[in-house]
Amino acid sequence: MTDTQLLVVGAGPYGVAVAAHARERGIETTVVGRPMEFWTRHMPEGMYLRSGLDWHLDAAGEHTFEAFAEDRQIAARDVDPVPIGLFLAYAEWFQRHKSVQAIEKMVTSLGCQDGKFLATLDDGGELVAERVVATPGAAYFRRLPEWASHLSRRGAHTVDRVRFDDAEGARVLVVGGRQSAYEWAALLVEHGARRVDIVHRHPEPRFERVSWAFVDPYLEATTATPGWWRRLPLERRREIERRFWEVGRLTLEWWLVPRLDRERVRRWPEAQVETAAEIGDGAVDVVLSNGERLEVDQVLFATGYEPDLSKVPYLRELLPDVEVADGNPVLDEWFQTSLPGLYVAGLAAARSFGPFLGFTKGCPAAARLVVDGLSRAG
Numbered sequence: 001m002t003d004t005q006l007l008v009v010g011a012g013p014y015g016v017a018v019a020a021h022a023r024e025r026g027i028e029t030t031v032v033g034r035p036m037e038f039w040t041r042h043m044p045e046g047m048y049l050r051s052g053l054d055w056h057l058d059a060a061g062e063h064t065f066e067a068f069a070e071d072r073q074i075a076a077r078d079v080d081p082v083p084i085g086l087f088l089a090y091a092e093w094f095q096r097h098k099s100v101q102a103i104e105k106m107v108t109s110l111g112c113q114d115g116k117f118l119a120t121l122d123d124g125g126e127l128v129a130e131r132v133v134a135t136p137g138a139a140y141f142r143r144l145p146e147w148a149s150h151l152s153r154r155g156a157h158t159v160d161r162v163r164f165d166d167a168e169g170a171r172v173l174v175v176g177g178r179q180s181a182y183e184w185a186a187l188l189v190e191h192g193a194r195r196v197d198i199v200h201r202h203p204e205p206r207f208e209r210v211s212w213a214f215v216d217p218y219l220e221a222t223t224a225t226p227g228w229w230r231r232l233p234l235e236r237r238r239e240i241e242r243r244f245w246e247v248g249r250l251t252l253e254w255w256l257v258p259r260l261d262r263e264r265v266r267r268w269p270e271a272q273v274e275t276a277a278e279i280g281d282g283a284v285d286v287v288l289s290n291g292e293r294l295e296v297d298q299v300l301f302a303t304g305y306e307p308d309l310s311k312v313p314y315l316r317e318l319l320p321d322v323e324v325a326d327g328n329p330v331l332d333e334w335f336q337t338s339l340p341g342l343y344v345a346g347l348a349a350a351r352s353f354g355p356f357l358g359f360t361k362g363c364p365a366a367a368r369l370v371v372d373g374l375s376r377a378g
Contacts, residue, residue: 004030006374007119007129009110009314011035011102013057014135014346016091017363020098021059021371030127031102032119036091038137039084044162046187048081050179050253051212055360056090059367063097065090081255107314110134112321112339119314131341131377133370136312138347141305145175147276148301154284155299158184164191166298173286173294174198175273176302177205179252184302186259197294199268202250209254210247215356219365222353226333226369229354237354244355268292307348318342325351334373335366341377343370 011033056064068090105121119127177200271290286294308327323330323338328351350358
């Protein structure tokens with residue numbers, strides 16, 4: 001059994017950002033998790049990021065993505081858009097420079113007794129920690145429509161469909177109309193899909209180059225004034241959320257347009273699936289709300305994520321002592337839950353801190369606030 005001041009559960013962007021900053025502030029820190037596992041196991045090769053080189057992990061502002069690019073003599077104009085592999089290379093470089101080395105195990109359970117936390121690992125090992133920062137990845141929070149359960153063999157969420165070896169000649173229905181829906185459609189076509197139908201309830205999205213610079217002042221305010229988001233008037237929060245929705249959801253990336261083969265990609269905006277049933281030959285019979293009937297071989301759910309701590313197995317033992325609202329943890333200004341010593345960062349913290357804290361863009365701000373909170377608590 002090993003003791004540590006701080007246990008960080010998860011070695012994705014938020015986990016390594018918090019761990020690096022904690023170590024620099026003199027906090028003994030142990031990270032448990034497979035480095036960037038969500039990115040390596042649940043994102044496809046050939047994917048591009050919606051962000052540029054200005055999104056990074058370093059709360060100290062030293063080992064940034066731009067610094068990595070400069071170190072590798074990579075010009076921004078040559079990585080527009082940014083391939084996922086380049087960010088993974090940056091994350092590895094960042095961890096090496098910050099001396100953040102994760103124990104590549106999984107935490108299976110967390111308990112709390114006498115003010116300390118006991119973590120059990122998947123190999124039977126145990127860790128005792130004074131405080132814990134949990135950074136559950138989006139894979140826990142996949143959202144599916146109710147009728148998805150009718151497709152025992154032919155349906156999958158995008159988080160589970162990152163290889164396209166079986167796309168050759170397939171007819172695929174993509175449910176959803178945001179970035180992942182259209183990017184997965186492009187990847188399916190590029191891997192030989194015969195036809196891809198995209199169905200979504202909203203109008204057809206715009207495809208334009210957008211700037212995320214409007215988020216910068218909000219992140220600066222988040223770190224300059226702890227609790228800034230929750231103190232905003234409700235109408236102002238809604239205004240920011242609408243702007244974020246317009247840029248991040250209603251507008252998709254310009255570089256998708258030439259990849260969406262008009263002959264093989266059919267779009268069904270302002271429609272939804274009424275029924276879907278597997279039929280005898282292994283295909284799926286689908287009826288849309290506009291009366292269209294489709295026969296497809298596979299259904300892909302690009303239906304996003306919805307945080308719910310009850311879906312995170314290692315947190316279940318602690319949940320009776322953690323206040324939640326609609327599945328989201330209720331956090332203080334430093335990302336601490338109602339259970340003293342337990343902090344939550346990443347997508348599950350966005351409700352308490354604003355939508356930008358669910359994206360990699362928010363990593364440095366979250367790391368600063370979490371570590372400030374840890375230092376205040378002594």
